[in-house]
Amino acid sequence: MKTSPSDDFDLAVVGGGHAGVEAALAAARLGCRVALLTHDPAKIGAMSCNPAVGGLGKGHLVKEIDALGGLMGRAADRAAIQFRRLNLRKGPAVRASRVQVDRAVYARAVKAALRRQAGLRVLAGEAVGIWLDGRAVRGLILADGARLAASGAPEAINSRTLSRSRRKLLAFCGHSRMHVPQEMHRCSST
Numbered sequence: 001m002k003t004s005p006s007d008d009f010d011l012a013v014v015g016g017g018h019a020g021v022e023a024a025l026a027a028a029r030l031g032c033r034v035a036l037l038t039h040d041p042a043k044i045g046a047m048s049c050n051p052a053v054g055g056l057g058k059g060h061l062v063k064e065i066d067a068l069g070g071l072m073g074r075a076a077d078r079a080a081i082q083f084r085r086l087n088l089r090k091g092p093a094v095r096a097s098r099v100q101v102d103r104a105v106y107a108r109a110v111k112a113a114l115r116r117q118a119g120l121r122v123l124a125g126e127a128v129g130i131w132l133d134g135r136a137v138r139g140l141i142l143a144d145g146a147r148l149a150a151s152g153a154p155e156a157i158n159s160r161t162l163s164r165s166r167r168k169l170l171a172f173c174g175h176s177r178m179h180v181p182q183e184m185h186r187c188s189s190t
């Protein structure tokens with residue numbers, strides 16, 4: 001889907017992985033007009049090889065997302081096949097909750113939640129730069145040359161892209177000050 005100059009959002013979230021979905025939903029719940037820009041919307045909600053949510057390393061994260069009103073725990077409940085409490089024979093410090101889910105049901109639940117959320121639009125595309133007007137952020141520059149206006153709000157990023165490649169860093173930019181990585185400067189324009 002191409003964007004047009006008439007599209008105007010408060011916030012553009014780049015990346016429709018688990019992090020981007022939660023960021024977009026959280027901002028929309030707060031009343032922002034949100035664009036969730038991702039390479040392939042069909043892959044939203046896709047799980048990795050082992051469709052498990054929770055566990056020792058990430059269970060606390062799922063519970064924190066849930067406590068903040070996020071989607072992951074609710075989508076996992078909807079798609080659940082088996083709930084387990086891990087390490088019950090060991091000490092409390094190493095116990096955790098984990099649920100095995102049906103990956104197709106999970107992905108459908110995530111997509112449905114995005115569709116239901118008022119103020120949120122999912123757009124297909126690749127962000128290649130930050131659209132600047134002087135030092136003010138106007139939005140994003142997409143790979144097909146289109147521009148996505150996101151007036152004065154920061155972009156969010158997906159954590160995996162950030163950890164994999166700092167060159168893809170799009171955030172952080174804010175209302176009154178911003179930091180644009182060196183390699184992004186060539187994309188700026190007025």
Ligand SMILES: Cc1cc2nc3c(=O)[nH]c(=O)nc-3n(C[C@H](O)[C@H](O)[C@H](O)COP(=O)(O)OP(=O)(O)OC[C@H]3O[C@@H](n4cnc5c(N)ncnc54)[C@H](O)[C@@H]3O)c2cc1C
Nearest residue numbers: 015016017018019020038039048050125126127158159160
């Ligand atoms: C092989 C493998 C196996 C794994 N197994 C498990 C597991 O069993 N259990 C588990 O809990 N975790 C597992 N993980 C980790 C889990 O997949 C990640 O922690 C999680 O997907 C990270 O979510 P994210 O939203 O941060 O990033 P991602 O899932 O990487 O999502 C990033 C999204 O942003 C899009 N994107 C990136 N750059 C741009 C751009 N410039 N413009 C537009 N869109 C963009 C990408 O297309 C992608 O859709 C595994 C990871 C891998 C690689």
